[in-house]
Amino acid sequence: MIDGLDPVIHVPKRLGAMAVLANAPTVTFRFLKDHLGISDSDLSRQMSTLESAGYVSATKLGHGRGGGTTYRITPEGRTAYDTHCAALRALIDASR
Numbered sequence: 001m002i003d004g005l006d007p008v009i010h011v012p013k014r015l016g017a018m019a020v021l022a023n024a025p026t027v028t029f030r031f032l033k034d035h036l037g038i039s040d041s042d043l044s045r046q047m048s049t050l051e052s053a054g055y056v057s058a059t060k061l062g063h064g065r066g067g068g069t070t071y072r073i074t075p076e077g078r079t080a081y082d083t084h085c086a087a088l089r090a091l092i093d094a095s096r
Helices: 012-021 029-036 040-052 075-094
Strands: 056-061 068-073
Touching (some): 012 029, 012 040, 012 075
């Protein structure tokens, strides 16, 4: 019944980030931070986990105060996210 659930994506903050990234070509660190309502350090930790899994790629723009980071979902991340969402739907539907 829980086949397809991805423990990397399943964490609520990472699932939220993946949901945003699945619906935008790129997203800034600031946008994700504000949208998810989490601290810089927490978002950095969550995105590092997604990046290490190969689900997200990060691009650093500039340095210092004017710099920033943008994120993009990878093809592997898209597949993992879609599979995870399908597994969640199946789990919910099975309980009805």
